[in-house]
Amino acid sequence: MTAVELTVADGIGHIQLNRPEASNTVDMALATGLREAVTAAAADDSVRAVLLTGSGKRFCSGGDIRSFVDEEDPDYLQRLAEEAGAAVMALEDLAKPVVVAVQGAVAGGGLGIMLGGDLIVAQEGTKFVFAYPGIGLTPDCGVSYLLPRAIGQQRALAFALSGRPMSAQEALAQGLVAEVVEDAAARGREIATALAAGAAGAFGDSRRLLRASWTRDRATSAADEARTLSTRGQGEEARALFAKFLGR
Template identity: 35%
Template sequence: MQYETLHYDLTDGVALITLARPDVMNALNAQMRAELLHAVKRASGEARAVVLTGEGRAFCAGQDLGDTGNLNNINLERLLRDEYTPILLAIADCPVPVIAAVNGVAAGAGANLALACDVVIATESASFMQAFSRIGLMPDAGGTYVLPRKLGLARAMGLALFADKLSARDAADQGLIWEAVADDAFEDHWRARADHLASGPTQAFSRIKQAMRESLANGMEEQLMLEARLQGECGRTRDFREGVVAFLDKRPTKFEGR
């Protein structure tokens, strides 16, 4: 696919996907959604870590309202089911870690796109907003799934009902994202984080993602059995053997992702 609304770069095992419609704050139109789905699936097959970020002053302002056409004929159910859901599931199912490097405003579906990623690192000047109720809608793109699980019902409900802006620092303090980083250190920081993941035990990371996500629906015994099975798989990898040998030899590990 020839990308026109985003940039894709693969360097040293890190696939960098940059939303690139800065004139509209990287709002998601139909073309960008199709290209983003393709890019995430592509990265799943050739990268050891993925970074999703935005060009310009915003990460993503959500749905491009200028791309909705006639409001009397818009089918939001179809739009979410056929265009947004595949992207969010592709991120969840990606076998390698996905970092959202939130460089600015993340609003509406843009906020929830970021929160669908495995790790969210934001610049301190960034913000998150569940802006849906301001135009008579409810949170979508996974917002009603992620927010109560990360914040609890009270905070999730408040964000959805009031549509208040949440600063990156407050988002980190409340456990919504992993960390907020000073603006002048932001890019160097997320690149270092991505490089760390890309040089790590990829097979273990894949199973960490699976176990953490499935735990949300599992009982304790079911989760313990899942842990046992997945750990057994980790124990048969080359990276496990390398990790143990490196530890015993007191040298840095050289994981191959196998």
């Protein structure tokens, strides 16, 4: 059994964190497996949308503390953080829409993995936990970058410093997730199926433009918007949808 599995069917690349016995905590195998699965999904032209899930009762409970303790290499934590961070950045950089379905618990680095996606669906009862200070550590997996962008700086700081878990309904109210449902995996697949059946190329470029805007000035964003719009407008996907819209 591999730590991360990628299956492709019906235009959907399903990436599943697959350490249910360890609550899908992040060790080197999971971090590397996630990066490799994302890279494979990016390179596969048959993948039009990505669905990210975690097997078992919990989506991802953060770092694998046992591996932190057992590993004798003093540089292990840095290497792990770098590999996990690279996996999340690869997820952010995908030119394809990403749906994330979470359940049970999302803690520590699991927050960063989750926020690497676009549309997050949470199952009722899911708990979100910053977690790091409880074991004397600080954010990794892009959490310090992605969390304030998702919910705002004050809310992110309150979440980080209070130690109080956030419920699924609180996460919805604060903008951390897009939906709260009874069956996150089923709803996530429903959304991914709709995205794969739609203008997946336009979805991919739209998510890229929105994400890139955080680190660009207004003029650079405008130039990229115009360039991307023009390129898309000359492509087969847009041309077919133009004709459909005009009833031809």
